[in-house]
Amino acid sequence: MKLLKFLAAAVVLAATALPASAQQFRLLSSWDQNYAYNPYLLDPFVKGVEEASKGRMKIAVNGPETVAPFEQLEPAGSGVFDFLFTAGAYHFGTTPIMTVAEALEGDLEKVRESGVFDLFDKHYQQFGLKLVMLPITPEGAYHIITRQPVTQEGDLRGRKIRGSLTYSGIVKMLGGALTVLPASEIYTGLEKGVVDGAGWPIIGALEYRWYEVAKYLLRPGFGVNYEPVFMNLNSWNKLSGEDQKLLMEVARKVEDSWFRDAPKVWEAEEKELLAKGMQITKMGEKQQEMLRQAWAEGLWGEGMKKNAKATQELLDFARSKGLAK
Structure with a gap:
């Protein structure tokens, strides 16, 4: 077929x-x-x-x-x-x-x-x-937009966050539950509360008008x-x-x-989103300190599950060149 x-x-x-x-x-x-x-x-x-x-x-x-x-x-x-x-x-x-x-x-x-x-x-x-x-x-190419600000602990504990496997380490570190939705369903998912937030590259929310159904930009951004x-x-x-x-x-x-x-492109879009009523909500200091490690470990972990040999070869090579820890 x-x-x-x-x-x-x-x-x-x-x-x-x-x-x-x-x-x-x-x-x-x-x-x-x-x-x-x-x-x-x-x-x-x-x-x-x-x-x-x-x-x-x-x-x-x-x-x-x-x-x-x-x-x-x-x-x-x-x-x-x-x-x-x-x-x-x-x-x-x-x-x-x-x-x-x-x-x-x-x-x-x-x-x-x-x-x-x-x-x-x-x-x-x-x-x-x-x-x-x-x-x-x-660094800083991805982010999460949310319907509500972070908790008092500075995380997303108990919330459903739309994302691909790419976001697994970050969502887990923030205490959320990863929910897989195609991009075409993010708007309605946020609007109806099917998800409480969505992971996406740091530009794109403006084009898809997600600012109409989610009012917070979680910062800092993360990942390459x-x-x-x-x-x-x-x-x-x-x-x-x-x-x-x-x-x-x-x-x-x-x-x-x-x-x-x-x-500069990221900054320009953020400025426009803020002008349309979105607000910044920041992770707690503890979460920010764990951010880079959570992102990397999540990706390496998913890679190992899928193809351990190829992933380990890349990890070993990257470490030898100072591209990974």
């Missing part, structure tokens, strides 16, 4: 192909066109490739309406699509590596110098994918965000050395600008 859906998607894409004068590539995104990170990651990459190639390389973007986010790794690896813009949590069922990567230290230059990019690249080649772009942020762009390995191998270099150079520019600008 999945194969039929992928083939149907390919037929639709072929019918809407770009002019034959350009190299035509198909990119599959885990998010729709309104995703808050698109202007800083996806759009500059797509436009940058076209501009750097003087229009010779064009990328058509297809979103989750074409293939659901949790099913995207296979069609990208099999060549139905040439690129995949995603997050590790969407293919955790296949491999936990890009999810647990967010436990690493949030220092772009240190990550590059460590060689961990090559480790990720080698790992994903077994799924038919080449890692092209690895945008990361400084990785949202990679992969290319189908066969498509990559068909490129000339010049075009491979072009893609990587565009990717490095996007990575640089995002790492530099991310905190």
